[in-house]
Amino acid sequence: MRKVAIIGIGITPFRARYLDKTYFELAYDATKLALDDANKNGANITHKDLESTVYGIYNELFERQFMPDIFTNSYLGMNNKPGTRVATGGATGGYTVRMAYAEVASGLSDLCLCIGLEKCNDCYDEQTGVTTPEVLNAIAYSADMTYEYPMGMMAASSYVSMVNAHYEEFGNPTEEQMAYVSVKNHGNAMLNPKAQSPMEVTVEDVMNSRIICYPFKMLDCCLYSEASAALILAPEEKVKELGIEKPIWITGVAAANTDCFIGNREDMGRLYSNIFAAKAAYKMASLDYDKIKQQIDLAELHDAFSGQEVISYEELGFVPFGQGGPWIEKSFEKPGEGPWLDGELPCCPCGGLIGCGHAVGATGIMSTGEAALQLRGEAGQHQVKTIEHGRAISHSIGGPGAAYAAVIVMANEDGVK
Amino acid sequence: MDEFQAHEIRDRIKIDYKYTYGGQSKFFIELMKNKKLLGTKCTNPKCGKAWMPPRINCSECYSPAEWVEMKQTGVIMVSTIVWYTTSAFIKAIPYGIGFIKLDGADTALLQGIFSENLVPSKIKKGRRVKAVFSKEREGKMTDFFFVPEDEYENWINKPEYEGGV
Numbered sequence: 001m002r003k004v005a006i007i008g009i010g011i012t013p014f015r016a017r018y019l020d021k022t023y024f025e026l027a028y029d030a031t032k033l034a035l036d037d038a039n040k041n042g043a044n045i046t047h048k049d050l051e052s053t054v055y056g057i058y059n060e061l062f063e064r065q066f067m068p069d070i071f072t073n074s075y076l077g078m079n080n081k082p083g084t085r086v087a088t089g090g091a092t093g094g095y096t097v098r099m100a101y102a103e104v105a106s107g108l109s110d111l112c113l114c115i116g117l118e119k120c121n122d123c124y125d126e127q128t129g130v131t132t133p134e135v136l137n138a139i140a141y142s143a144d145m146t147y148e149y150p151m152g153m154m155a156a157s158s159y160v161s162m163v164n165a166h167y168e169e170f171g172n173p174t175e176e177q178m179a180y181v182s183v184k185n186h187g188n189a190m191l192n193p194k195a196q197s198p199m200e201v202t203v204e205d206v207m208n209s210r211i212i213c214y215p216f217k218m219l220d221c222c223l224y225s226e227a228s229a230a231l232i233l234a235p236e237e238k239v240k241e242l243g244i245e246k247p248i249w250i251t252g253v254a255a256a257n258t259d260c261f262i263g264n265r266e267d268m269g270r271l272y273s274n275i276f277a278a279k280a281a282y283k284m285a286s287l288d289y290d291k292i293k294q295q296i297d298l299a300e301l302h303d304a305f306s307g308q309e310v311i312s313y314e315e316l317g318f319v320p321f322g323q324g325g326p327w328i329e330k331s332f333e334k335p336g337e338g339p340w341l342d343g344e345l346p347c348c349p350c351g352g353l354i355g356c357g358h359a360v361g362a363t364g365i366m367s368t369g370e371a372a373l374q375l376r377g378e379a380g381q382h383q384v385k386t387i388e389h390g391r392a393i394s395h396s397i398g399g400p401g402a403a404y405a406a407v408i409v410m411a412n413e414d415g416v417k
Numbered sequence: 418m419d420e421f422q423a424h425e426i427r428d429r430i431k432i433d434y435k436y437t438y439g440g441q442s443k444f445f446i447e448l449m450k451n452k453k454l455l456g457t458k459c460t461n462p463k464c465g466k467a468w469m470p471p472r473i474n475c476s477e478c479y480s481p482a483e484w485v486e487m488k489q490t491g492v493i494m495v496s497t498i499v500w501y502t503t504s505a506f507i508k509a510i511p512y513g514i515g516f517i518k519l520d521g522a523d524t525a526l527l528q529g530i531f532s533e534n535l536v537p538s539k540i541k542k543g544r545r546v547k548a549v550f551s552k553e554r555e556g557k558m559t560d561f562f563f564v565p566e567d568e569y570e571n572w573i574n575k576p577e578y579e580g581g582v
Contacts, residue, residue, distance in 0.1 A: 019423035064428065124427075125504040133504035140503045146438065147470045148527045150558040151514050152506040157499050161516065165495040168542045214498040214537050261470075263516045263525030268495050 001105040005239050005247035006410070008038030008232030009369040014196040014225040014357040016121060017131075023063050023119040023228075024075040030115060030228035030362075031076055038232050043242040047076060050232065051109040053083040056096030056116030058360040058398075061138035063119060072117065082109075089142060090304055090398025091255070092116060093364020094406025097231065097394075098253045104233045111238060116362035117228040135224050143400050144261065156213040156221060156305065158401050161262050163307030164215075166269030172325030173310040175215050179206035180328045181306035182219045185348050188341050189355025191382035196225050196357030206306075220306040225357025229366035248372040249416050251391075252285030252409030254278075260403035271308070273405035274315035274397060281393070281407035282317070289317040293345050296409075297387050298374055300367035300394040303352040308402065312395060316407070318345060346384045349374065364396035368408050375412040390415025440473035443484060449556035452581045454489055454548060456522055457482035469522035489548040489581040490566070491519035496530055496540045513540050517563055529562040531572065539565060548581050549573055 010033025012026055021029070031047065038045055053076070055069040065071065069085040088095040093116045100114030125134035140154040167173065183203060189195035201219060209218035239247045256276035262268050279289050287295045299316070303309035313324035318339075331338020339347035350356060350370040353363060371392040373379045390412040397405045438445055447453040456469035461480035468475070468482060475482045496515025499506070506512070513535050516525035530540045531549070546563035549572045554560040561581075564572045573580040 019425075020421050061430065064430065125507075127504065128507065133502070133507050137503035137505050140505070146441065147558055151527050151529055152499060152502060152509060152512055153514065153527060154499075154503050154506075157497050157502075157514060160497045161495050164497060165542070168495070211500045213500060213502075261524070263470075263494070263518075263527060268516065268525075 002107060003236040004101050004104045004233055004250045005236070005244065006231050006250065006369070006372045007041060007043060007234045007239060007242070007244045007247055008034040008230075009372055010034030010037055010230040011194055011366050011369050012227050012229070013194045014227040014359055014366070016196060016223065016225065016357070018119065018226050023068055023117050024072045026119065026226065026228040027072045027115055027117045028075055030117070030230040031113060034113070034230035034232050042245040045111065045242070047078065050078065050081070050111050050113045052081055052103055053078050053113040053115060054096050054100040054103060055083060055085045056092040056361040056365055057085055058087055058089060058092045058118060059120070059138055061141065062123060062135070064122060068117075078113070088398055088404045090302065090358070090360055091364060091396040091404035091406050092361045092398065093229070093367065094394065094396025094408060095255055095404065096361070096365060097250070097368050097408050098255055098406055100231070100233050101250050101253045104235050110235060112233045113230060114233055114365060115228065115230040116359070116365040118359040118361040119226045120224045120360070121226055132224070148400070156216055158262070159305045159308055160213045160216050162269055162271060162311065162402065163305070165267070166311055169267070169269045170322035172322060173307050174325055175207060176203055177310060177325035177329045178220055178306040179203040180332055181303060181309045182206045182354055184328070184340055185303055185352040185354035186219070188349055188382055189351025192351050192356065192380070195351045195355050197223055197355055198351070216305055216307065222304050222353035222358040225359040227357070227359035227362045227366065229362040229369055231365060231369055246376045246412065248375050249411050250408060251411050251416060252281035252283070252287070252407070254280030254284060255404070255406040256280070258403050260400040262401040271311050271315045271397065271402050271405065273403060274312055274395070277405040277407040278316045281409050285409035285411070287391070287409065292317045295389055296345065296391045296393055297389050298346045298349055298371065298384050298392045300350060300371045300392070301347050301352060302364070302367070302395050302397040303348055303354050304358055304397070306354065308397065309347065309352070313339065313347070316393075316395065341382065342385060349379065349382045349384050351382070360398070364394065364406065367396070368394040368410070371410055375410060375415065387412070441471060444471050445556040448560055449554045452550045454487045454519065454581070455484050456487040456519070458485045467521060467523045469519050469524055469526050487522055488520040491517045491522070491546060491563070493530065493540060493542055493544045493546055494518050494525045495542055498535060498537060498540070511535060515540060517546055528558070531562050531564050533568055533571065549578050550581055552577055552579050
């Protein structure tokens, strides 16, 4: 396989609603931003140089269109070239990066556009006069329709099941420990001008926010968002030919689908998809699961719900099982410790989904792009202080019971040496 | 320049189905007609996995699975109480749901957990529950639910519900 680099990054602001854009207009904005970024980074390319596209689009019902990719393809001026859609729930972004990587690594394409888009808040619930219950319903149709949807299963009740089972087994994460994730990610978002939910919140604010699904409260949950995010991927020879100044190499890509029926799992408190994806991605990047915290500089995690971030610390190998909650709680306001922006391994420096919002198909591409910007030293106000190893990971999870997970390992020129 | 003005329309995507439950049909027919909860058991003696919800094929070992009647009692593996939800269920809040391992099953079934005192401790992991059935059944998952064993008699005495077999 060929070496593959991210050479262009384009992320639109994450917003509750774009009244002035359709999904394909948002995709155009992200593509243009990614091309501009590649050109600032040494290239001299237009959309006509892009040889293929991989589209990350989760939900047909959001877009009110069951083949949103082909209409986006037209709007992006990508006609008569291959374009393929990836749809894997909340993990759509990570899986889209994986397939775009494969497109370039295999030699099928030299320049590939990897783009995610989502526009959820055109859904509208007439009975309550707001969007969210209908957005949640559009997502709930991703549950098993025979046995589980009829029971009122939805994203939060699915994801809270693993958290409650994990709590039963390990005594964590406690509600307070989860609240620290909310404090961290809303706080990090205050430094990210593209974030939807920048907020200074305290543990008490989170604990006092309205109950959604026991024990998840409003501030434990991400908000659904509208946005697009695009990456341009190129092989090593193209990176040299174009004279790219700061290529960010994708050194590991892996994904795993675990059983989407939580009731079929041996241990319901686990995120099995995460550990399988992480171990395979680290191995591909020649990193060690047991030492990963000392080998990377930051992690953009998938914190759709605060509790999932805590369990991910464990599944991704940052801390032993049962230690995720204490890791964030005990490191609060202790620089150099824990997952905080100034901690030993900053997690979600951009604010994650809780801080930025969750534009489902775009999210994992945004987080991969954000990690790449960090490795370039170009993340802006939320830049982590020390890029010592030159390596970062992005992490996407999604689907019923977090059945899907993808982990991407990236490195700058120092990190691949 | 003119100020931007968005043009929004009301719309709905609507598809009707006459959906078949295929090989799983017997579960729903027996539920509707006889208040039985049928699972399946893998016929491979080396596997023998008991599936609930049922599968007519064993996904573990690729052998056929046969129908077996499950007990109507079980234990809560994990649960939650939902206070904010989708447009389809928002009128039902708060409601309890959880994964229940029926006695004899190897997998757990998602179901509603009803309680006269719907608090997390009442429906937590390890609590024993028993199935209660609607008198008017349509062959759907909503034909039954689980209640804590100590509330069973109260629930089956309500006019719209009855006990199982």
